[in-house]
Amino acid sequence: MNNKARPLTRRRIGLTLAAITVTLASGCASVQQTSPRDPWESYNRSMFAFNDAVDGALLKPIAYAYRDLTPQPMRSCVSNIFGNLEDVWSAFNSFLQARGHDFFNTLGRVLFNSTMGLGGCIDVASMNGAYKIKNDLGTTLGVWGLGTGPYVVLPFAGSSTLRDGTARLGGFAAGVSSLTPIFEIDNVPVRNSILGLYAVEAREGLLDADEIVNRTAIDRYSFIRDAYLQQRDALVNQRRADGGTLPDYSDDDLPDYSDDAATVAPAN
């Protein structure tokens, strides 16, 4: 019964998403293109507006309520437990990228946090200086040499690129992602509650960043797009630049601004 329900739900979600995508893609006005990496800007802006509406009406209020109703230590615990699951996936990707140091470090984090950290509830590894090394399939593909492709805003999930979005949805569909252990839970109500908590927790973690964007952006859409692209590029570049064992703080990923003013030396 439960096993039957699972693929069905997933297919239904997929169909709904497809329907929304088609509606939005056909319904949007064309906008002036502002970045060479964003050829689908008019579609993206519509999806961005849609996500914003859903977020404002549903996710954000829930996230704020979650923040108000729960004590900080409990939220940290929840966030760390999901983070511990993500670490497993990060470690696997570090392995795929042949980054032994990162792989063993992250694996060590998982073992340490799962035991001494009471099942991931407390991030004891970070407290001891073993900080999180984020990794995912999109980054792995990037390290293997695949470019990001155009920027794309996914329904509900938000910013992505063709490469990262495909990696994410593909991994999700194939049952290999950081959420896989949750999908393995046979009890549907329990599984869905955990997925719901995951979404709320993730949104709560973004509330502060959201606030900063609101206070600093001239155009929120461009701000978020460029921030996302910068961050993704940095993840890949840091891993490409050295083949070494240290955490990566190489200089190769500095943006190059051609300074037109003649008063100072060019900034590179």
Added chain:
Amino acid sequence: MHTRFTTFLTSIRSQRWAATALLVAATFFVSFAAQAKAPVDPKAAPNEFVQAVADNALQAVKQDEAVKRGDLNRINQLVDELILPYVNFEKTTRLAAGRYWRQASTAQQQALVDAFRGTLIRTYSGALANVDEVSRINMQPFRGDANADDVVVRSLVTRSNGPAVGVDYRLEKTPEGWKVYDINIENIWLIQNYRNQFAQQIQRDGFDGLIAALNQNNLK
């Protein structure tokens, strides 16, 4: 017997002396820590310079009562006082404007710098807004040429209620010492992130349109 008694007395006296010394030292240490504000030397090594500036700001934010109540304007004020003197925001603005900078008049350029200032302050505040009692700034080992005129200094801001935040600073050497002109929060460079927004706004509403939009933001 007599000698033993003297030894006993001396030991008591020296113990008391040690206790007093310790107390004095502790008082001194506490008052020193509370005063916090260490002198900043812009001509020091890049890492030390940034550490001094950032530590001062962090201390101030940690101790401020208004900040603890969540008063964002107060953080902005502290950033303005403690960080902005070491920031070349004219350069930040110029680089963000890119090729449009030269097309503007001197008055327009100045107006843009003034209008962008508020955004810069809010961005630097953003890097400090989530610190808590146990937050620390851990400088990362300096990589690159310390004799260069354009360097990057990396740091990690740790806190108890979330993962550490990477904050990097890009500095240039000026006759007065180091000046910060770009900041990177979690792999996002500030200037880089405003180039498209500036260009887009200028193309749509002109240079003055951009100034107006920034000023509008400052009122929010």
